[in-house]
Structures are given as C-alpha cells and as structure tokens.
Amino acid sequence: MKKLGFAFLASLLVVSRAIAIPAVVDRVLDGDTFAARVELEDKTQITVRVRLLDVDTPEMNGQCKQEIDMARKATNRAAQLLPIGSVVDLSDIKDDKYLGRIDARVKLADGRDLSNILVTEKLGRKYDGGKRQSWCK
DSSP: OBOOOHHHHHHHHHHHTTSOEEEEEEEEEETTEEEEEEEOTTSOEEEEEEEETTEEOOOTTOSSHHHHHHHHHHHHHHHHHSOTTOEEEEEEEEEOSSTTEEEEEEEOTTSOBHHHHHHHTTSSEEOOSSOOOOSOO
C-alpha cells in the first residue's frame, strides 16, 4: 500500500469524473469523512480520505456538548453504514481543501447515497461548501 501522492490523486481525479470508482472502506473518521483503499488503473492501491459531498455533520471537537453528542451519533451511524472492508462507489470526485483528501459522492453497495441517508436521518444537513452553520443552540 502506497501513501497518497500528488500524481496518484491527480490520476484518480481525472478517471473519476466519468465513472464510479470502487473503494474499500478502511475506517470511519467522523460522520462525513472516512478512509478507503482505491485501486488505480496500473493496479497500484492507495489509501485516501474521502469527505462526503453535499452534507455537513457535527464535529467531534465541537463547540458545545450538543454538537459533540450529535457528532458521536453521526460517526456511529456512518460506521454502521460503512463497515470496514465494505465496498462503496465514489463518483463526482473533486479535490479537497486539505491535501490527501478528496470530496466525493458515496454510493453504498445497496445503491443508496450516504449523504442523503445522513440528512434524512437528521445526523447531518445539506452543505454546498460555504460557511458552516453552528450546531450549538
């Protein structure tokens, strides 16, 4: 397994715009981010952090107890939906503001969109990349 390098990320981004890329879940980091292994065209496997498109979930290092409690619930639910070793499809992959992380639409093995599930279950809210709203009241 190689560390994610710029050339690998660039090739993943170019290929992924047209098709869904299968990825194997390594671990869930929080409600809207997980790590996954992806195989590139040359059979090289890389691990990449994936940030879900279109959803924002509370942060584990939140600004209030309510946000932290909600973050635990969102993370636990994401872990249920993304068991280690499960295969998901990544599409609409975009570069993220943090090096080594991508933004992607994530489709579960049963065809459901992970971001939609989290929003529907009120564990996250729709997010377009703008300023995040507070989870604290």
